[in-house]
Amino acid sequence: MxxxxxxxxxxxxxxxxxxxxxxxxxxxxxxxxxxxxxxxxxxxxxxxxxxxxxxxxxxxxxxxxxxxxxxxxxxxxxxxxxxxxxxxxxxxxxxxxxxxxxxxxxxxxxxxxxxxxxxIGTRKKHELLIKERNRNLEFEVEQQTAQLTHVVSELERSNLKLKEEIKERIIAENKAKIALEKEKELNIMQTKFISLASHEFKTPLSGILTSAGLIEKYNDKEPNGNINSHVTKIKNLVIQLNNILDDFLFLENTESENYAMRLSRFKFCDLINKLVKDAKAILKEGQKIEITPCKFSVELLQDRKVIDIIIKNVLYNAIKYSPEYSVIRMKIHNNDVLKISIEDEGIGIPKEEQEHVFERFYRAKNALPIQGTGIGLNIAKRYLVKLNGSIDIQSREHKGTKVVLQLPVTYKNLKAQD
Known part of the structure; x- marks a missing residue:
């Protein structure tokens, strides 16, 4: 080939x-x-x-x-x-x-x-490298398996702990619900008792006030300064008690939310002038109220009684927590809303307690020696929210307190609109 x-x-x-x-x-x-x-x-x-x-x-x-x-x-x-x-x-x-x-x-x-x-040197090297890598991989797998086993074990323990915590939380929540229901029942009972007591006190107080008026009338025939002084004191105390009872009755309505707004048209300045006039009966010696003349003819469509309660609570607080010979200043502005500011020279509210003043029955530590119920501002805040208004407090201890109220001229039921 x-x-x-x-x-x-x-x-x-x-x-x-x-x-x-x-x-x-x-x-x-x-x-x-x-x-x-x-x-x-x-x-x-x-x-x-x-x-x-x-x-x-x-x-x-x-x-x-x-x-x-x-x-x-x-x-x-x-x-x-x-x-x-x-x-x-x-x-x-x-x-x-x-x-x-x-x-x-x-x-x-x-x-x-x-x-x-x-x-076959190169092949041997590759084989050795592969074996080394396999050994490393096996070691890594063992390490990862050990870690995974540990993590799984930890997760199982955590899961058991979480189950126990959930169980305890459910028990605690059930206890809290029971306690809350009991507290609600107790609050309702307290409110009803306060309301009942308030109604019962109203009648004898009315009688006391009538009797004081008759004593004052009879005293006119033979004037006696001491009698007039005591009669005035009795009237002032009756007025204060009546105000407290009104607060308690309003508190019941607030709690039960049964109070229906009774709207009427009235002149705002007439209401303010009457409040200031009535407040003079409880002024301390030397105290006076300075008010920016309320001459504008604003007519409100609101619940007059509610407005009266709100402003009276703030004004009477200013008188109660201010010393003798101090001045309470009231200013009124009318723009889109009515703005009423009431400023006193009283004991003031400690800074750390100001966030609590609207809580029911709460009283600042420096106010405890002075008689009071701790519900006035709570009622004012609740009804201002209902009226779509607002309340703001600025206070310095030993310097005085300024309360600013804002009210719409006309009440609008926003909930009904929704």
Missing amino acids: FKSDDVFYKICFDSILEGICIANEEGRIVMINSALGEIFGYKKSEILGRKIDFLIPKSHHHIHHEQFNSFVKSPKKYKKGKGREFLGLHKNGSTLDLEIGLNYIEHEGSFYAKALISE
Whole structure:
């Protein structure tokens, strides 16, 4: 087929990528291909005729001799792989990781061993790297598994704790609901009792006031200053008690929300002038009320009684908590809404207690020695909200208090509109 088969076979022999080494039964190398020289770093001339030993580290010579002699005595074909690995010695002295496949040839009555050799150092490195990575991965998995187990355990404990907390919270909420219902019942009972007592007090107080008026009338025939003084005092005390009872009756209506607004048209200045006139009866010695003249003709469509209660509570507080010979100043402005400011020179409200003054029955610590119920401002605030108005307090302890009320001229039921 070819002009020179020997040349063709030689080209094929040298072109094989794996190293081929053929040795006689003495272990001397008689033929190699180019790839073998490249693996060990030698030229062909440096290898041919030499024993195979020089391509193997000295520490492995005895093993090689045993294996080679055994192969010569009982030759077999051994494919590459399946553990057929050994160490080689490079020309530069470095160790090579090699893999070998064995076969044998008999030619002209002579025995030859044929070895097919591959350099597997790179593969070994990759295998070692893969093994190392696998070990690291296994270690990481173990670590992560341990951490996950710990986290799961913690979550289970937290879950149990949370269940206990939820259980306790439900129990506490149920107790709180029961307590709240009892408190509501108690508040209703208290309010009803206060209302009942207030109604019962109204009748005898009215009688006392009538009797005081008759005493004053009879005294006109034979004037006695002491009698007039005591009668005035009795009237003032009755007026104060009546105001307190009115507050309690309004408190019942506020709590039950049964109070229906009784709207009417009235002149605001008439209401203010009457309030100031009535308040003079309870002024302390030397006290006086200075009022910006209320001359504008504003007509309100509101519940006159509610407006009266709100302003009277604020004005009477100013008188009650101010000393003798002090001045209570009342100013009235009419723009889009009515603005009434009442300023006194009284004991004032401690800064830390100002946020509580609208709470029912609350009284500041410096007000405790002075008689009072602690419901006046609470009622004023509740009804101002109902009237769509507002109340603002500015106060400094020992300096006085300024209360600013704002009222719409016409009452509008915003809830009904909604």
